[in-house]
Amino acid sequence: MLHLALLLVPSAQEAPPPPPGPPMPPSLAHLSKELGLSEDQQRRLRTIHEDHRGRMEARKEAFHTAQKALMDVVLGDGAGDLNALNAAFAARHLDMVVEMASIHTESSAVLTPAQREQAKAIHAPHLTQGPRAEADHAGPPERRH
Numbered sequence: 001m002l003h004l005a006l007l008l009v010p011s012a013q014e015a016p017p018p019p020p021g022p023p024m025p026p027s028l029a030h031l032s033k034e035l036g037l038s039e040d041q042q043r044r045l046r047t048i049h050e051d052h053r054g055r056m057e058a059r060k061e062a063f064h065t066a067q068k069a070l071m072d073v074v075l076g077d078g079a080g081d082l083n084a085l086n087a088a089f090a091a092r093h094l095d096m097v098v099e100m101a102s103i104h105t106e107s108s109a110v111l112t113p114a115q116r117e118q119a120k121a122i123h124a125p126h127l128t129q130g131p132r133a134e135a136d137h138a139g140p141p142e143r144r145h
Contacts, residue, residue, distance in 0.1 A: 034122055035115045044110045053104050059099050065091040 028049065032042050049066055066089040072078025107135055 031119070035111070035118055037115070041110050045107055048103060048106045048110070056096070056099050056103075059092065059096045060116060063089075063096055066092040 023038055028042065028045055031037060031045070037045070066085070068090045069078060069080065070082075070085040075081050111119065
């Protein structure tokens with residue numbers, strides 16, 4: 001059921017979000033149409049998203065910092081204990097996953113059982129493809145694997 005949280009929270013590998021724009025994140029707008037969310041549900045989901053934004057951004061920043069430190073050592077451009085850096089990287093990743101799970105739990109409580117099932121069906125293909133499948137569909141045909 002982490003699917004809903006994944007829509008509401010940019011992944012760690014995406015660029016930073018654009019400056020504040022419309023009051024509803026595009027993913028929430030998409031969900032609203034797909035799931036037939038009421039105005040109250042939209043408001044509640046928007047509040048959940050905003051309540052977690054600062055914590056998620058801090059967790060993403062810590063994750064990227066740990067990732068860079070680890071990769072610097074792996075690539076020979078840095079110094080440090082590879083095991084300790086890897087443990088720090090894994091811990092920061094777990095922090096993000098825990099935050100996403102919290103967002104998902106809170107968001108799921110806003111949805112009806114039918115909407116939760118519909119959200120699961122919408123996100124199932126994205127969860128089973130993985131990063132390799134996404135890379136295979138990126139760029140022009142001559143660059144695809």
